[in-house]
Amino acid sequence: MTQIIAVTYAYLLGSIPFAYISGKLFGRLDIRKHGTKNVGTLNVLEVLGLGEAAFTLVGDVGKGMAAVFVAQFLGVNEATLMLSAFAVVVGHNWPFWLKFHGGKGLATTMGVALALAHLELILVGMMYGALFFLLKRHSPLSNVIAFLFLPLFSWYFGRSFIFILGFSAIALLRVLADFKSWYRDLLRLIAGRPHTPLRSLASFTPSLWEKKKHKD
Secondary structure: OHHHHHHHHHHHHHOOOHHHHHHHHHHOOOHHHOOOOOOOHHHHHHHOOHHHHHHHHHHHHHHHHHHHHHHHHOOOOHHHHHHHHHHHHHHHHOOHHHOOOOOOOHHHHHHHHHHHOHHHHHHHHHHHHHHHHHOOOOHHHHHHHHHHOHHHHHHHOOOOHHHHHHHHHHHHHHHHHOHHHHHHHHHHHHHOOOOOOOHHHHHHOHHHHOOOOOOO
């Protein structure tokens, strides 16, 4: 019974759509009908601004951490713990409250990793930074590839098979949930086209997004 409670709680917690709440609370709008229409932090940044995006990010990361902490508090076994971690990301991506139309799970996955595997998350972040420049700033493709290394880093640190299996499943969720974004990035990269960032993100770091000038 405790196992069912932990996993169900994790899914329902993951289903809390902080991006949607941010849109309604601060902008009186449905974030699903604006910008990229994604229920996530970057779309909130694009449509509403930095403060609203920070609120969304903290909420999405926090619910990933909370799902893990509650499962640990309930004293569940490792398999149920990892299933709860998986369920909170599923909840974010396919939330019950929004008729299963959710985000891509990046921030919630980060929350889970912060609670369970912060060393692995640091390495994933470093890999993302390297890939970001190696793959010509194609961010979605870079972060999806980086998170595929999460279970490999867990293996390197001597985690259990169940732990590695759980993170493998979560990494695959990133691939599935963000398929359109990273696939478009891959096509752009093959065609030699630059990645076009969100306007708000570009405004923070304009030097990163300037197109290379033609040589004389």
